[in-house]
Amino acid sequence: MATDHGQGYGHDSGFGHDSGFGHDSGFGFPGDAGERRRRLPAGLRAPFEARSWREFGYVLLSLPVSILLFTYAVTMLSLGVGLLVTFLGIPVLAAGLAGCRGFGALERARARALLGLEVADPEPLRMRKSGLMAWMGAVLKSGTSWRNLLYAVLQLPWAAFSFGVAVAFWTYGWALLTYPLWFWLFPLYGGQGGLQLYGDDRHQVYLDNAFEITVTALVGLLFTLASPWIVRALTTVDRLLVHGLLGPSRLSARVVELESDRGVVVDTAAADLRRIERDLHDGAQARLVALAMDLGLAKEKLAEDPQAAARMVDEAHGEVKTALQELRDLARGIHPAVLTDRGLDAALSAVASRCTVPVQVEVDLAERPAAAIEGIAYFTVSELLQNISKHARATSAAVDVWRAEDRLMLQVVDDGVGGADVSGGSGLAGLAGRLGAVDGVLVVDSPVGGPTRVTAELPWRR
Structure with missing residues (x-):
């Protein structure tokens, strides 16, 4: 190993996408080449997949977004709490929480676009009355508002950590992998043999011969192949934060489900009542009306034509049996006695x-x-x-x-x-x-x- 002047290993960040989300459309491989690339093992094609680059883009954007969100949230929270001794603290705190809800909507959209993470919108504000005071009360009472504020506080340290790790791995990986293409810059412009690994007053270690350059490229290949999976692991935590703090809570989702179920029960009960009314009107009720008319006619004919009256009474008796059977069937449809007994x-x-x-x-x-x-x-x-x-x-x-x-x-x-x-x-x-x-x-x-x-x-x- 010869002496040369150079920088230490930079770092690399791969872009991952959420497992199960998104698609693997790589770039720069048209036609049959793209088909051959997709037949490669996942570990080899990951650095070239669009999902990996989208995840890396999410990590890069997270740091500036989290700085902005953290600054806004802490400023508004501190100002609102400090002003609580006056009436101004309540509207300031409500405005800060409302802003956090707006940032939460943007973060859900960013996670949907770059991570393929579908998170439902949280429940809207529940306001019994209209007006500014009612709105402020609803914002302050909403668990969603406070969970969005917690997200704003927690995201910054994690975004800084994931940004550093991702960029380090990505930069080191691609820099070392492509070192055989640009190592000549050092002797040509720097007067050194290659990339420096170590140097003091007496010793300098450079990567300047074919073997060392080849080993450097292989190490860079390992970093490059590992980077997408490291970034994917980092974005898993982001997914948990977005899903757990920016989506609907389990309790609110359960409330919505119960409200929907209640609507189904009410509609079902109304439909059953309409069915019972229709069956009574078209069935037993119609038969009983006809029976009353037949018995009235039989009563009129009883004196002048007893035989005809007897036949009409006999027919009415059959109608009574039919009506009773229909009523039994209807009662069985409501709730059968055999089930109860x-x-x-x-x-x-x-x-x-x-x-x-x-x-x-x-x-x-x-x-x-x-x-x-x-x-x-x-x-x-x-x-x-x-x-x-x-x-x-x-x-x-x-x-x-x-x-x-x-x-x-x-x-x-x-x-x-x-x-x-x-x-x-x-x-x-x-x-x-x-x-x-x-x-x-x-x-x-x-x-x-x-x-x-x-x-x-x-x-x-x-």
Whole structure:
């Protein structure tokens, strides 16, 4: 190794993208060359992938963005807290938190563009009244505002650390890898043999011969190949910060889910009431009105034509039986007495007996679930068996019910033509919505040609 003057190893930063997010479109390799590059192992092609460069760009931008955000957040927070002894502290603090919410929206957009990280917007401000005071109160009470402020404080130290590590690895890697291309600059312009590794008053160590230059390039290759994965690991922490502090909280997401489920329950109840009203109006009520008219006519004919009156009374008797059967069917559709008295086993057996195909029912429950869950399970199986009767063209079916820890499991299987789909507007979609309203799940496995297997999971809640 000869003597020369040079700089130490710079540093390198690879650009990574989130695993599972983004795409691997490299640059500078058109046509078949790009296809050959994509067939390379991931470790070799990572430095040339667009996802790696986007991640590196995210790390580079994080430092100036975090400095701006940290300065704004700390300034507004300090000013607001300091002015709390006067009324001015409240609007200043509210304005600072509102600004942090705005920065949070920009950070979510930056993470979406460069990291491929999809984070839902947090819940909006909840204001019972309109006006400036109501807005300030909503901002100060919002957990999202304070989580955005915490993000502004925490991001700066992490951004500085990741910036230093990423830039160091990236610079060292590419500088050493390309050293064979530019080492001649030292003897030509610096009067030294090559890149200096060590130097004091007596000794200087330079990289100036072919072997040393080759080893330097190989070390640079290792740094270059490692840099994208190091940056990817660094941006994993950024993803956690963005997702955990700038997205919706679990509690708020749960509140939104419950509000949606409540809407489903209300809509379902309203639809059931409309169905009951329609069935009563078009069925039993119409028959009872006709029955009253027939009995009135029979009463008028009783004196002058007893035989005709007797026939009319006999017809009215048949109408009474039909109306009673319709009322029984309607009551069974609301809540069957057999379910209340004897539980799911007997109730589902009764439903299976009315199916157009043979149905094997097996209920393995040591105790009964909550009454509401039991009713939902009953109507779920009833609707699935009706679908089998109407659409499946099956020759047999089976119903299994069992308990798995704190969940009630239902499974309905048929050997029909299959092709069932949980899509908008279908009966299965409505059924899935009803189950979802009580934290239930509906899974449909129905390939074309069959068989169809529908599994429902409900909370036990006992």
